Amino acid sequence: MKKVLISIILCAFAFSSVKAQNITGMYANLGNGYMFNSSQPDFYKNSIGKSFSFGLFNRFSIKGAQSRLNYDFSLCNFHYQNDTVSAVALQNLLGVDFLINPFSKGSNDQVNLFIGVGIYGLFQTRSFEPESGIETINDGYAGYVGLGFKVNYVIPIQDTEKSESAFTLGFAFRPKTLLLSKDEIPTFTTASFTLGFEFGRKR
Incomplete structure (x- = not known):
C-alpha cells in the first residue's frame, strides 16, 4: 500500500508541475460492467452489472500531444440470480x-481518443439474499492494489474561450493477473463500457 501512496503522490506532483495545462474539470459516466473469475463458485464467477464513475480531470500537452490525468472513483454492481442463489458483488x-x-x-481537434493506464485500490463486498443461506463476505479495502487500462473517446459539444463540455465514451479493463491481494481474498477480472459527460474550465 505504501507503493500505491507513493505512486499517487508522484502523479499528483507531475499533475501540478505541468505548465501547459489546458482544461480542469469534472466528469461522470454510466454504463455496464463485466466480472469474471473461472475458479470461483457459479454464483459470482461470471456476471454482468452496472458501472458508474465520476471524478476530476486535468488535460494538458506534453510535447504537443494532448494528455490527461483522471482522479477517479468508480462503483461496479454485479448481480447474479438463479433458482437457489441471489448474489451481488459490489466493488468501489x-x-x-x-x-x-x-x-x-495530426488529428481533428474536435474528436480526441485517449489511451492510458491507471493504478487503483479496491473495496469489495459480496452479499446474498437471506433465502440463499450464505453470509455476506466483506473483503475489505487494503487487500487490493491493481493496474487498469482505459480508453476515453471525447466528443466536444460546446467550446468557448473559458470552458468546454463534451460527451465521452469509455472502456476500462482491469485484469486480475495485475491485481495484488491478500491470499485469502479472490480476485476478479473486470471490464466496463460507459457513456458520460464532462465539463472543464480553461486556464
Whole structure:
C-alpha cells in the first residue's frame, strides 16, 4: 500500500508541475460492467452489472500531444440470480489514470481518443439474499492494489474561450493477473463500457 501512496503522490506532483495545462474539470459516466473469475463458485464467477464513475480531470500537452490525468472513483454492481442463489458483488475503486492521445498532433481537434493506464485500490463486498443461506463476505479495502487500462473517446459539444463540455465514451479493463491481494481474498477480472459527460474550465 505504501507503493500505491507513493505512486499517487508522484502523479499528483507531475499533475501540478505541468505548465501547459489546458482544461480542469469534472466528469461522470454510466454504463455496464463485466466480472469474471473461472475458479470461483457459479454464483459470482461470471456476471454482468452496472458501472458508474465520476471524478476530476486535468488535460494538458506534453510535447504537443494532448494528455490527461483522471482522479477517479468508480462503483461496479454485479448481480447474479438463479433458482437457489441471489448474489451481488459490489466493488468501489479509487485511483489515478494517465492517458494520452497518440493522434492529437495530426488529428481533428474536435474528436480526441485517449489511451492510458491507471493504478487503483479496491473495496469489495459480496452479499446474498437471506433465502440463499450464505453470509455476506466483506473483503475489505487494503487487500487490493491493481493496474487498469482505459480508453476515453471525447466528443466536444460546446467550446468557448473559458470552458468546454463534451460527451465521452469509455472502456476500462482491469485484469486480475495485475491485481495484488491478500491470499485469502479472490480476485476478479473486470471490464466496463460507459457513456458520460464532462465539463472543464480553461486556464
